[in-house]
Amino acid sequence: MKIQQLVETYLNIKFKRGVQPAPWGVFQYSWDEDDCAELSFVGEPEESFTSWMYDLQPRDAHYVASPDWQPVLAGRFHQVDVYDELILYYLLFTINSTLTIRPTNAYNAMNDRMKSHSFFQMSHCSAASRMSEEQKHQLRDFFFFFYLYAHPVNEDTLYACSFHEQRLVHTTTNISLEHYFAAFHDHYSEHCDQYRDDLIINPDDIQASKHLTLELLRIIEGKSSPLHMPSEEGLEAVVQMINNVDLMLQLYEDNTSALFEIMRDFLAENRSTLYRDHCFTTLLQNYVCYILHFKFDEIHTLVDYFGSTPTWCGVIINKMFTDTIFIQRILRLKQIDINAYPDVIAFFGEEARSIYLS
Structure with missing residues (x-):
């Protein structure tokens, strides 16, 4: 079964789309007492894809004056020390937790949104033919930063890896x-x-975990086919733009207002579900990451288009600026002063003002 099917199962559960989840090889989704949905092993339903290695976590050498032990894989990787070993464990745990579904609240909703968005887009940006190689590399690094940052991980782990072409290295x-x-x-x-x-699962399950981990890593490295979000009635145009970044960029270049019309049509329907809201947020954040990231002044075009419907303009601006902090980082990286955009600030709500104008 392809990883795409597992990702669709994740989306169906997360956004309560009413589709019954099916097992995926040796894995199936199960729920714990905290209403967290995790991939567990069909043969060991009490053990999960993320928790099977809990008891294998390396000792933290930072709490020892002179560590006197060797990494478990020292014989294979001579250059790895006990500090590197712990970071690599954290990275493995982060990747394995990508498809875990946790209840969200006011404190973790943004991080959850940014991690899943970044993971999804890392399968897209490397394949986008309407972007230069430099733009692809910038976006890939941008998404990988937020994928780790939003997990969250400590600073050592956040900056532990880099891309060598389409290969992540420590x-x-x-x-x-x-x-x-x-x-x-x-x-x-x-x-x-x-x-x-320390182990409950058997060698076959460990090997199945390896294959799934490496599949997730391939997505992050941009080696897989782009992941697709499932469509549904009334979302066809929005999902089409999400699933085909090149098409979104071409539409924006050839007929800018056509992309805005898709946004307008969505808002005009005024029907909210978890999945519809997620799709609209994804489209807006793609507009931020693939268009404003490289030409921030294009935001004037959006404000001009929606200026005749200030309520809708306010919804779009505030979702772009507060659903994630992608724009905040873009402003910092590009050294852009948002105060130079009074037409945008005019639509800021209280939350956006507190983040960007305080």
Whole structure:
């Protein structure tokens, strides 16, 4: 079964689309007492894709004056020290938690939104033919930063990796994450008896975990086919723009108002569901990341178009500026002063004002 089907299952559960989830190989979604939906093992439903390795977490050498132990994979990766080993474990855990669904609240909703958006877009930006290679690299780094930042991870982990073409490496050691994660799983599946006090799942499940981890990593590295969001009645145009970045960029270049008309039609329908709201937010954040990221002054065109319907203009501006902090980082990276855009500020609500004007 393709990873696309698993991602659709994730979206169906997360946004309560009423589609019954089916098992995916050795995995199935299950719920815990905190109403968190996680991938668990069909053969070990009490163990999850993220938790199977909890007891294998390396000791934190930061709390020891002189660490006197070696990394588990020291024989294979001589350049890895005990500090690197812990960071690589955190990175593995972060990737494995990508498809975990946790209840959101006022404190974690933005991070949840940014991590899932960044993960989805890393499968798209490398394949966008209407962007230069430099633009693709900038966006890939941008999304990967937020994918980790929004998890969240500590600062050491946030800056631990870099892209070498379409390959993520641990910068300090120059070790490919793909090679390290594969060796990690192989070690524990081959020495399962040695770790029987720390492992519940069997070697076959560990190997299945390896293949899923590497599939998720391929998406992050931009090696997979672009992920698609499922469409539904009334969302066809919005989802089409989301699933085909090149088409969105072409439409904007050839007929800018046509993209805005899709936004206007969505708002005119005035029907809200979790999935509809998610799709509209995704389209707006794609407009931010693929268009404003490189030509921020294009925001004047949007304000001019929606100026005759100030309520809708306010909805769009405030969602772009407060659903994520993508724009905040763009302004900082490009050294743009938002005060130079009074036509935009005029539509700021209280939250946007507190973030950008305080």
